[in-house]
Structure formats: C-alpha cells, structure tokens
Amino acid sequence: MASKESNWEEVLEYIITEEGMDPWDIDIVKLADALTEYIKKSRELDFKVPARIIIISAILLRMKVEILTMEEEEKAKQKKEEEMIDLSNVPNLEAPVKRIPKRKVTLEELVSALEKAFRTKERREEKKLRIKKKVEELINEDYVDIEKRINDLYERITNILNKLKKGELTFRELVPKWERKEIVDNFLPLLHLSTDGKITCEQKEIFKDIYIRIKEDLD
Secondary structure: OOOOOOOHHHHHHHHHHHOOOEOOEEEHHHHHHHHHHHHHHHHHOOOOOOHHHHHHHHHHHHHHHHHHHHHHHHHHHHHHHHHHOOOOOOOOOOOOOOOOOOOEEOHHHHHHHHHHHHHHHHHHHHHHHHHHHHHHHHHHHHHHHHHHHHHHHHHHHHHHHHHHOOOEEEHHHHOOOOOHHHHHHHHHHHHHHHHOOOEEEEOOOOOOOOEEEEHHHOO
16 A cells, blocks of 8 residues: 555556556546545555545546446447347348447546646636635725725715704715716715614605705704
C-alpha cells in the first residue's frame, strides 16, 4: 500500500502496478473498482485519505457508470437492429465490428484528463469564493450606506420642516433633482423611516405626491 504522504499520481501508479495493468492500456472500470477498494482498506488501517484521492475516485466511478451505460446501450441497439433484420436468406458472413465506447486509456492520458478536471474544479471554486466575497462586501457596504442615508434623510427632513416652519412637506420637495436615481435614493430610506415609526407618509390621491410628517408632530 502506498504511504500516507503519497500524492494522487503515486497512488494511481501503485494501484496500476498492483493490479498488473498495462500503463499504456488502462481499464477505467477496473481502475475505478481498485481505487474504491484501496480507499476502503486505507480507512480500515486508519490512513488519512487525501481529499484529491476521494475526488478522483468519484470521477472514475462516474466514468465507469458512463462507460457501462454506453456499452449496455450499444448492446441493446445492436440486438434491436438484429431483431429487425430477416437473416433467413442472408449468407453466413462475419458481422462487422461495432464501435464500442472507449473504456481504456494510457496512464498519461488519464493523468492529463484528471489534472484538467482539477483545474476546472479549482477555477469554479475560486469563482464561487470571489462571488461570495463580493456579495459580502456589497452587503456590508449597503448596510453601512443605507444606515447613513436613513440618518441623513431624517436630518434633512427635520431641517426642511424647521426652515419652512410647517408640519409637513412633500416628497417632491425632499428630492433635489426629480430624476430616477435621486428618487430611488431618497425613497428607500424614506420607507425605512416610516417603518421605524419616525415619520408618517400619506398619499392623499393615487399617483399624486406623498406628504411627509415627523411622528412627534402628529399629536
């Protein structure tokens, strides 16, 4: 058995040698079974199985399933074709060799394919981590930003009402420029202030302006 420190290439070479396989003609199905047995024995001996060996085993088992499935489909197709043909008047000729799925590869081809699979998996994992980090950054930024915008808007509402010396103002009076971005940037913190009970918002007519009052001014 390979040592605890063996990398995945060494483990594959060890299994191929132990199973008496030709490195230039490796049976994927046989290798998948042998690697599964190797992992089982390693665990029984309390060996720590490297994560990559587990991943390789999963890849080989998937390849095994695909190969066996293709072979079964090929046999079923061939049988169906033979049943559909009337062979009673056909001379006894040797049937041409059907193309069967490729179940054997060289060790070099296998290692190259597995390395490619690892690189693809690692790129996907790195992409997921980058996206997750970016989302977390945006959430944190948005949280800090919305809190500031809520406080700033409340202060601005208070200042405008004090300046106008009246109990209410309209949403249009609150928005410096009547543009989409300005409207959205002010409306969102306005909703938060209303939900928190610091202000009340009233739309007296549908699609008309919103009237804003400080809660304490309602009494």
